Amino acid sequence: MTSFTKGVVPSNEKYDGSSLRVLIVHTRWNYEIVEALVRGATETMTSEYNVKAENISVQSVSGSYELPFAAQSLIKASKMGTQWFNVVICIGVLIKGSTMHFEYIAEAVSQGIMKVSLDSGVPIVFGVLTCLDDEQALERAGLGNKESKHNHGIDWGRCAVEMGVKNHKWM
Numbered sequence: 001m002t003s004f005t006k007g008v009v010p011s012n013e014k015y016d017g018s019s020l021r022v023l024i025v026h027t028r029w030n031y032e033i034v035e036a037l038v039r040g041a042t043e044t045m046t047s048e049y050n051v052k053a054e055n056i057s058v059q060s061v062s063g064s065y066e067l068p069f070a071a072q073s074l075i076k077a078s079k080m081g082t083q084w085f086n087v088v089i090c091i092g093v094l095i096k097g098s099t100m101h102f103e104y105i106a107e108a109v110s111q112g113i114m115k116v117s118l119d120s121g122v123p124i125v126f127g128v129l130t131c132l133d134d135e136q137a138l139e140r141a142g143l144g145n146k147e148s149k150h151n152h153g154i155d156w157g158r159c160a161v162e163m164g165v166k167n168h169k170w171m
């Protein structure tokens, strides 16, 4: 079988995040996992891209379903002030249960986040894990037992800096 690099290859460009203002909105559902993802994103942005810790605003909501509304409200509020957010990361963890809840929430949240992003003109990183079981969620937050575990918050932090810088350049 032909092999290929799974996931995203690093960009050739160097991004400077020192003037970026970032909003992270995260859920308190599945909080231990969400917390690891928020930490992965935050530490990546500050350590790899010089994003200033004081320029990262962190807000929480109850569950993933609330993420699009919260992002929309906070973006609106920031636009009324003097300083806009250059980029937003919405972080949540949906784990499939025995009812249809997961399907409805996952669909609504992904559509909602895309709508808020396009309507507001602010890029929003889709940091919502949609997992079939607890183990998948733990692995993707770097907390599992497998060697292949990887904290996806790191990727979301990198994506946020790239999109924040590009948004600033393209505006």
Ligand code: DLZ
Binding pocket: 027, 029, 030, 062, 063, 064, 065, 066, 092, 093, 094, 095, 096, 097, 101, 102, 105
């Ligand atoms: C109700 C619910 C369920 C069953 N599962 C999750 C989940 O796995 N992850 C998550 O972030 N939120 C879940 N929620 C809560 C909903 O997102 C939402 O907070 C409530 O339905 C209230 O609107």
